[in-house]
Amino acid sequence: MIGEGFEKGEDLSRGRYVQSIAHISKSMKRNLSMNNHDYPAVKPFLRWAGGKSKLVKTLVDFVPPSNSYDRYFEPFVGAGALFFHIGPSKAVLSDLNTDLINCYQQVAKHPEEVWNLLQVHREFNNKEYYYHIRSQKPEELKPIEQAARFIYLNKAAFNGIYRVNRQGVFNVPYGPSFKGPALPKKSLLEAVSDLLGRANLLAADYQEVCESAKRDDFIYLDPPYPPTNGTACFTHYTADRFNWDDQREVSKVFRNLDRKGCLVMMSNSDRKEIRSMFQGYYMQRLNVTRWLGSNGDRFKVHEIVVTNYNPREVRNGDQ
C-alpha cells in the first residue's frame, strides 16, 4: 500500500534520520500493522477550495493505522476529506471558520432537520433566490437555519468556492447549473452525522487546538496554501489571510507536536520555502498537480506530504 504511494512520487528525503521517531511510544509501535479505517469511508458533503477529496486515496497511505494513535486531530478541517475517509473513533476537528463548524455541529445533532430545510432551498433555487439567501445575515438566523444556508450557498455558488471578503462576508456569485445544486442526500447527512457525533467540533485557531494535543495523538495539518505570487492568496476561507509568516508558524507548531511525541502529517504545496521549513522530516512529493484559484487566475501546484515518521515503516510496523 505505502509502497504504491512512494513509487508514485519522488521521495525527497528518503533514508534521512528523523530524530522524532525516538519520541513515538512503545504502545504506538506495538500496534502499527492494523488497517486505518474505523468506520466505512464517507464522502465529504461540502465543496472546499484546497479540499483533499481527489487526493484522499493517495494521502491515506501516509496515515498511521488507527490503532497506533489515540485521537485524530484535524485543525484545518475544511470539508474534512481525510477525516470522512478514515472515520476515526475519537477525533478533534476544528477550523477558524465559525459558519463551517456550526454547520458540522448542526448536522451532527439534527441531520434530518437540516435535510428538511435543504428541500426548501432546493424547491425555490434560482438566481434571485440565491442572492436573497446570500444577503441574509447569518447571525439573525437560528443555528440550524445557518447550517442549511451554508450548505445551500456552498452547492449553488459558482464553482463551489467558499470565499469571504475582508469583512468576513460570503461573496461568491451564483453558479447556475442544469440539474440544480447538488445538495446532499438524507442518507449522506445521516452517515456524516454518525461520524461527526464522535468528534469534538471546535471553531478555533489551529495553534490553540494543537496545544491540547498529547503524546500518541495523530495530527493532520492541512493549512491554506502559501501565496502563489507575491502576497496574492487564492483561498479566502476567513477574513484573515494566511501568509508566509503563518506558514512559518505552522512549521513551529509541527516541531512542537513532534517534541511532544505526537504523530504529525502535513499537506502543502511543494515549494522550496516549505521544504526548507521542514528540513529533517520525511517529505514526499505526490505525483499530482492541482489548479488553484478562481476568476481565470489559476496556478498549477505540486503537492507535498511531510511526516515526522517514516510512513513506510509505520505501515509495516517495523520501527
Ligand SMILES: C[S@@+](CC[C@H](N)C(=O)[O-])C[C@H]1O[C@@H](n2cnc3c(N)ncnc32)[C@H](O)[C@@H]1O
Ligand atoms: C486547505 S483547507 C483544508 C481542506 C481540508 N483538508 C479538506 O479536505 O477539505 C484549509 C482550512 O484552514 C482553515 N483556516 C485558515 N486559517 C486557519 C487558522 N488560523 N486556524 C484554523 N483554521 C484555519 C480554512 O478555513 C480552511 O478550511
